[in-house]
Amino acid sequence: MAAEPVLAVDDLRVTIATRRGPARVVNGVSWAVAPGETLAVVGESGSGKSVSVLSLLGLVPRPPATVTGRATFQGQDLVALPEEALRKVRGPGIAMVFQDPMTSLNPVLTVGRQLTEGMEVHLGLDRRAATERAAELLDLVGIPSPRERLASYPHHLSGGMRQRVMIAVALSCEPAVLIADEATTALDVTIQAQIVELIAELQRELGMAVVWITHDLGVVAGIADRVAVMYAGRIVEEGAVDDLYADPRHPYTRGLLASLPVLGDRARGGEGRHPADLAVIPGLPPDPVHLPPGCPFHPRCPVRADERCATEEPPLRPVPGARGPAPHRVATFYDLPPEDRR
Amino acid sequence: MTRYLLRRVGQSVVVLFGVSVAVFSIIHLVPGDPVRLALGTRFDQRTYDALVARAGLDDPVLVQYVNWLGNALTGDLGVSFRSGRPVTELILERLPATLSLAFGAIVVALLIAVPLGLVSALRPRSAVDYVATFVSQAGISIPDFWLAIVAILVFSLTLGWLPSSGYVGLTEDPVEWARHLVLPAVVVGTVSGAVLTRFVRSSALEALGEDYTRTARAKGLPRRVVIGRHVLRNALVPVVTVTGIQLAYLLSGVVIVEVVFAWQGLGQLALQAVETRDYPLLQGAVLLFAVFFLVVNLVVDLLYAVVDPRISR
Numbered sequence A: 001m002a003a004e005p006v007l008a009v010d011d012l013r014v015t016i017a018t019r020r021g022p023a024r025v026v027n028g029v030s031w032a033v034a035p036g037e038t039l040a041v042v043g044e045s046g047s048g049k050s051v052s053v054l055s056l057l058g059l060v061p062r063p064p065a066t067v068t069g070r071a072t073f074q075g076q077d078l079v080a081l082p083e084e085a086l087r088k089v090r091g092p093g094i095a096m097v098f099q100d101p102m103t104s105l106n107p108v109l110t111v112g113r114q115l116t117e118g119m120e121v122h123l124g125l126d127r128r129a130a131t132e133r134a135a136e137l138l139d140l141v142g143i144p145s146p147r148e149r150l151a152s153y154p155h156h157l158s159g160g161m162r163q164r165v166m167i168a169v170a171l172s173c174e175p176a177v178l179i180a181d182e183a184t185t186a187l188d189v190t191i192q193a194q195i196v197e198l199i200a201e202l203q204r205e206l207g208m209a210v211v212w213i214t215h216d217l218g219v220v221a222g223i224a225d226r227v228a229v230m231y232a233g234r235i236v237e238e239g240a241v242d243d244l245y246a247d248p249r250h251p252y253t254r255g256l257l258a259s260l261p262v263l264g265d266r267a268r269g270g271e272g273r274h275p276a277d278l279a280v281i282p283g284l285p286p287d288p289v290h291l292p293p294g295c296p297f298h299p300r301c302p303v304r305a306d307e308r309c310a311t312e313e314p315p316l317r318p319v320p321g322a323r324g325p326a327p328h329r330v331a332t333f334y335d336l337p338p339e340d341r342r
Numbered sequence B: 001m002t003r004y005l006l007r008r009v010g011q012s013v014v015v016l017f018g019v020s021v022a023v024f025s026i027i028h029l030v031p032g033d034p035v036r037l038a039l040g041t042r043f044d045q046r047t048y049d050a051l052v053a054r055a056g057l058d059d060p061v062l063v064q065y066v067n068w069l070g071n072a073l074t075g076d077l078g079v080s081f082r083s084g085r086p087v088t089e090l091i092l093e094r095l096p097a098t099l100s101l102a103f104g105a106i107v108v109a110l111l112i113a114v115p116l117g118l119v120s121a122l123r124p125r126s127a128v129d130y131v132a133t134f135v136s137q138a139g140i141s142i143p144d145f146w147l148a149i150v151a152i153l154v155f156s157l158t159l160g161w162l163p164s165s166g167y168v169g170l171t172e173d174p175v176e177w178a179r180h181l182v183l184p185a186v187v188v189g190t191v192s193g194a195v196l197t198r199f200v201r202s203s204a205l206e207a208l209g210e211d212y213t214r215t216a217r218a219k220g221l222p223r224r225v226v227i228g229r230h231v232l233r234n235a236l237v238p239v240v241t242v243t244g245i246q247l248a249y250l251l252s253g254v255v256i257v258e259v260v261f262a263w264q265g266l267g268q269l270a271l272q273a274v275e276t277r278d279y280p281l282l283q284g285a286v287l288l289f290a291v292f293f294l295v296v297n298l299v300v301d302l303l304y305a306v307v308d309p310r311i312s313r
């Protein structure tokens, strides 16, 4: 973790023009991942997780979006990079796996074609060499009889198999960073655990950095090195996974954790869980067009221990006693007493 | 795939059988005596008797139908009341003109609709999009005969580039065939193209918003590959169907444009059959249109299975 980060995001902000006014979807997010490291970005639906990573790759259309801040990847600032240079980063530099494997693959192209096209463009392979490698990749992600599967269309495959294909596509150009955006949310619980395990294994093998995006803290407990908790386009708490799980400091993080019945065994597949289960925290996340003044969480917050909560944004600061170059940090004006966990 | 094909052919045969009953009934649903009506003021007993006997109208209805169907299957559609010539012959004479115009128009329509629809989908609410929308709206609302007259005025009478009317067989003189075809095909194709543009635009817009398009972009593919391979191929799937419907419609003749361009096609022939109450000819034309429709549908379904692998099994 002391290693030089491969991707460092600094004060990223994304505003999207809508008919109702500008939506402030991402409001100053900073994080970094090093090779071999796994960062989990966690938060409820609508907290800006997807937009924050999509905007790094120029996949949020500008306009209506405007993106500011910096994202340093291999010495280049992705935010300022022109489209053509950014295109060359997508795939071999940073690759993505999306949430819904049922819709993320093209229904009219074979699995083989969808695997080879990226390699032809980025690695300069001819069709034969790319096909050869495509079969190896399918084998790598655990798809039986990979050679026959190349000729299959997505509708021939189950959801779990399709997500494996998506992972193979993402890995095909040996990315330095893999971003998995809710890569397991649409899958059965047992398949979820397999996919989580698969990516962790491939990461050990290939040494890439992984950014796991999820609204389910349980999924990442076993695999993440660091966790960043997002709320209303901000990071409200971050730290090493053990620190954050053992001693959550933000009322929102505590709410998220409270919605997990048994910590730990979740990662290997327990009960299925959906955003609705987060109803443990009453209320809804704020509308990005009408963000409340002060801490964005204060309207739902059970603590509100400081009068500034309603008027000022609490900055992210190290928790007392935190050490190291990437300490456990929280965005509150107060320090909560240690949680009393049954 | 073969089973799918056989099933579709089987369905078409059943539909065609139903159509044949309907077509056969035309002559029996007309109130009064069809032959007398057809002859009108030119009535004389000898012609009348000959026509009735030739059409077998004295036989029991079921016998008549079986005979008619049997003859139709062997390509004998009876004799025109009006000209006394075999209906099949009359239709075959007109077929090349109609096929030329219909396919020429569809080619023009696709050449207009695919690029225009795609460009406006790529830049929705841009100047290009508004112009394209306006043009296709205009193409839909302007009557084709008006367009035909203007085209003749400009390109034929004023500029003298192209002939204003008539059809020349492809085998007689390919160059003249093409020169005569251009104006009517462009006029008819513009109208069809206007309709198709809307479909291409909306289905391309839909494909652009799909997850797989985002995946294609996330792979770092060049824009032209994302558009050509991922967006366009998916966008054209529904367009195949609409194109087929347009083609079937064009094959049954575009009467007014045929009249304006003195284009001796099936539309004019069918119109004459109605005007002169030439029932055998009308039956033949309607039956042929039904066959066109079924064949086009069959081809569309097969094409559909080719462009969309989810269909075939």
Ligand SMILES: Nc1ncnc2c1ncn2[C@@H]1O[C@H](COP(=O)(O)OP(=O)(O)OP(=O)(O)O)[C@@H](O)[C@H]1O
Binding pocket: A016, A017, A018, A023, A025, A043, A044, A045, A046, A047, A048, A049, A050, A051, A052, A182, A215, A288
């Ligand atoms: N194109 C857009 N135009 C306007 N608002 C948008 C657009 N895309 C996203 N948003 C808004 O941005 C906010 C964050 O969206 P985002 O998809 O990043 O959330 P998320 O954290 O990934 O949630 P989920 O768990 O549902 O995927 C949401 O409130 C959403 O409505």
Ligand SMILES: [Mg+2]
Binding pocket: A049, A050, A051, A181, A182
């Ligand atoms: Mg998301």
